[in-house]
Amino acid sequence: DGGITQSPKYLFRKEGQNVTLSCEQNLNHDAMYWYRQDPGQGLRLIYYSQIVNDFQKGDIAEGYSVSREKKESFPLTVTSAQKNPTAFYLCASSLYPSGGGPTGELFFGEGSRLTVL
Amino acid sequence: GEDVEQSLFLSVREGDSSVINCTYTDSSSTYLYWYKQEPGAGLQLLTYIFSNMDMKQDQRLTVLLNKKDKHLSLRIADTQTGDSAIYFCAEKGDSSYKLIFGSGTRLLVRP
Numbered sequence: 001d002g003g004i005t006q007s008p009k010y011l012f013r014k015e016g017q018n019v020t021l022s023c024e025q026n027l028n029h030d031a032m033y034w035y036r037q038d039p040g041q042g043l044r045l046i047y048y049s050q051i052v053n054d055f056q057k058g059d060i061a062e063g064y065s066v067s068r069e070k071k072e073s074f075p076l077t078v079t080s081a082q083k084n085p086t087a088f089y090l091c092a093s094s095l096y097p098s099g100g101g102p103t104g105e106l107f108f109g110e111g112s113r114l115t116v117l
Numbered sequence: 118g119e120d121v122e123q124s125l126f127l128s129v130r131e132g133d134s135s136v137i138n139c140t141y142t143d144s145s146s147t148y149l150y151w152y153k154q155e156p157g158a159g160l161q162l163l164t165y166i167f168s169n170m171d172m173k174q175d176q177r178l179t180v181l182l183n184k185k186d187k188h189l190s191l192r193i194a195d196t197q198t199g200d201s202a203i204y205f206c207a208e209k210g211d212s213s214y215k216l217i218f219g220s221g222t223r224l225l226v227r228p
Binding site: 004006031033035040041042043045048050058090092105106107108109110111113 | 216
């Protein structure tokens with residue numbers, strides 16, 4: 001079945017360490033996104049990529065980095081510069097790069113919960 | 118900037134109707150969405166409405182859009198315990214690359 005796979009589902013990190021969250025999709029979607037979710041808050045966009053080898057900062061990119069070397073993969077690195085990294089991270093993809101298609105619908109993975117000890 | 122607001126919590130009895138409300142500020146919104154998030158999981162699209170529509174019905178779900186007041190609602194008929202989840206409202210402008218999400222409404226369905 002087509003979908004988006006995020007791993008790991010749970011991750012613990014010591015302060016000062018970088019960690020990388022994996023996101024893979026087999027939907028043949030061009031656009032991919034990383035969102036951060038905190039309790040009682042909406043989803044905030046970290047980075048997005050409309051096409052391979054290109055990505056843009058979202059609203060809260062500081063302390064995060066991404067790469068898009070393959071269409072299927074969009075890993076997110078949470079660096080030690082991120083001051084409050086404990087959160088639930090959601091990866092998503094959409095069929096149309098600009099979001100200007102019939103619906104602009106996002107398809108989400110199951111999320112990765114990062115806890116800093 | 119764009120903003121989407123929702124109430125944080127709603128509790129209903131099983132079998133009753135639930136109405137979840139959302140307001141948005143972007144007058145150029147073209148699509149408005151309702152997503153459902155179950156505990157510890159990602160978001161799933163429930164339904165969407167195009168901005169030139171007033172109402173959309175899909176089985177137990179009814180979406181109402183008041184474009185003048187920038188108000189969107191989701192009505193769930195005959196609410197079941199399996200409907201307990203967080204419901205996110207989101208909007209997208211025609212030329213925008215991203216969806217703007219509300220903070221989510223946690224729906225609790227009591228037996």
